[in-house]
Amino acid sequence: MSVFKYVLLQQDSDSQARRGRISTSRGEIETPVFMPVGTLATVKAMLPETLKEIGSQIILANTYHLYLRPGHKLVQQLGGLHKFMHWDRPILTDSGGFQVFSLGDLRKITEEGTAFQSHIDGSKHILTPELSVEIQLALGSDIVMVFDECIPHPAERAYVVDSTNRSARWAKRCREILPSGSTSALFGIVQGGMELDLRKQSVEQLREIGFEGYALGGLSVGEETSLMYDTMEYSLPLLPVDRPRYVMGVGTPENLLEGVARGCDMFDCVMPTRNARNGMLFTSFGKISIKQAQYRGDERPLDPDCQCYVCRNYSRAYLRHLYTSNEILASVLNTQHNLYYYQQLMAGIRQALENGNFTEFRSDFYNKREILIS
Ligand SMILES: [Zn+2]
Structure with a gap:
């Protein structure tokens, strides 16, 4: 039996922000939470112990990638993803929907699912809602995501209508295939592109099926930030209060803070890890590109406020020396700092919600950045 549960601990009085707690069979998750991305059963350049030390409560792994390599059946034979990658805290797996559309070649969508060719070796596959859930369960995922279509932006309204309805039918098939006694929770994904009435329709379709949590998909796909915030602001309050809300693939530190203010509990993004490997580092006063010549003899720490x-x-x-010399340690250290920065930001948000001063925390966050710019 799933012990999965969300408890709302505190609701901010000035915004939609909320402090909560998710219980899973692999431990509790304090929300709002940021989930580092471990695409191929590794958060690149990080030891699991280090991830824990810096406060990571849950990580994300990728169905599409692990299905193609090394294969979900092999991972299952080897004891499941947690054992395979030496991570005993919760894991959320995405459904592969997003990657099929962003990485797979020669895609063809039918009612059954999506046919595509592997980006690795060109082999042909059909990912269906049933197979996606089967893969995620074989991996041993704690939070399974429904298989959906991530619509590009911009998209024709007629296409968004068809796709949103199909994703709802796929979500129902995912619900039906998940065994009732499973310890894994299943999250529905709200689609509907940037069309608010379709977002509302998608929420209604998903609520009727019933899920342990709800995500907003199809955001951070090239739309303007204001449009992303408007979609969150409109959609998140339509979701049930007693279920966690997850905005997928978002985003910058500013996006996280604004997402929380609009009622989001869970986030994931490759940005802190990918940017780290490219020398883009997040600090309390804004972003730093460590390769710049101005840091050549700079004795100061990256962020004097960072512990x-x-x-x-x-x-x-x-x-800067490590990065410009292309040393492996550059990725290790930069990733550790960036993820620490993200986890500290979320810890600060949770503390502010507990203290009832989230509004003040939010304005302090922006004030620090203005000081640097001015
Ligand atoms: Zn640091």
Whole structure:
């Protein structure tokens, strides 16, 4: 039996922001939460122990990638994803829907599912709602996502209508295939593109089926930030209060803060890890590109306000040296700092919600950035 449960602990009085707690069979998750992305059963350049030290409560893994390589059946034979990658806290797996559309070649969508060719070797596959759930269960996922179509932006309204209805039918098939005694929770994904009436319709379709949590999909797909915020602001309050709300693939530190203010509990994004490997580092006063010549002899820590291992022990000059010399340690240290920054931001948000000063926290966050710019 699933012990999955969401408890709303505090509702902010000035915004939609909420402090909550998710219980899973692999432990509790304090929300709002940021989930580092471990696409191929690894959060790139990070040891699981380090992920825990910096406060990661749950990580995300990728159905599409693990299905193609090394294969979900092999992972299952080897004891499941948690054992395979030495991570004993919760794992959320995405359904593969997004990657089929962004990475797979020669896609063809039918009512059954999506046919595509592997981006690795060109082999042909059909991913269906049933197969997606089967893969996620074989991996041992704690939170399984329904298989859906992530619509590009912009898209013709007629296409968005068809796609949203099909994704709702696929979501129902995912619900039906998940065994009733499963310890895994199943989340529905709200689609509807940027059309608010279709978002509302999608929410209604999903609520009728019933899920342990609800996600907003199809955001951060090239739309303007204001449009993304409007879609969150409209859609999130339509979701049940007693279920976690997850905005998929979002985003920058600003996006996280604004997402929380609009009622979101869960986030994931490759940005802190991918940017780290490209030398883009997040600090309390804005972004830094560590390769810049101005840091060549800079003895200061990356972010004097940051208490992470990297900022306590290394200078900007050293980090620049590692990066420009193409050293492996650059990825390790930069990723550790960026993820720490994200986890500290979420911890700060949770604390502010508990203290009842989220509005103040939000304006302080922006004020610090203005100081640097002015
Ligand atoms: Zn740091």
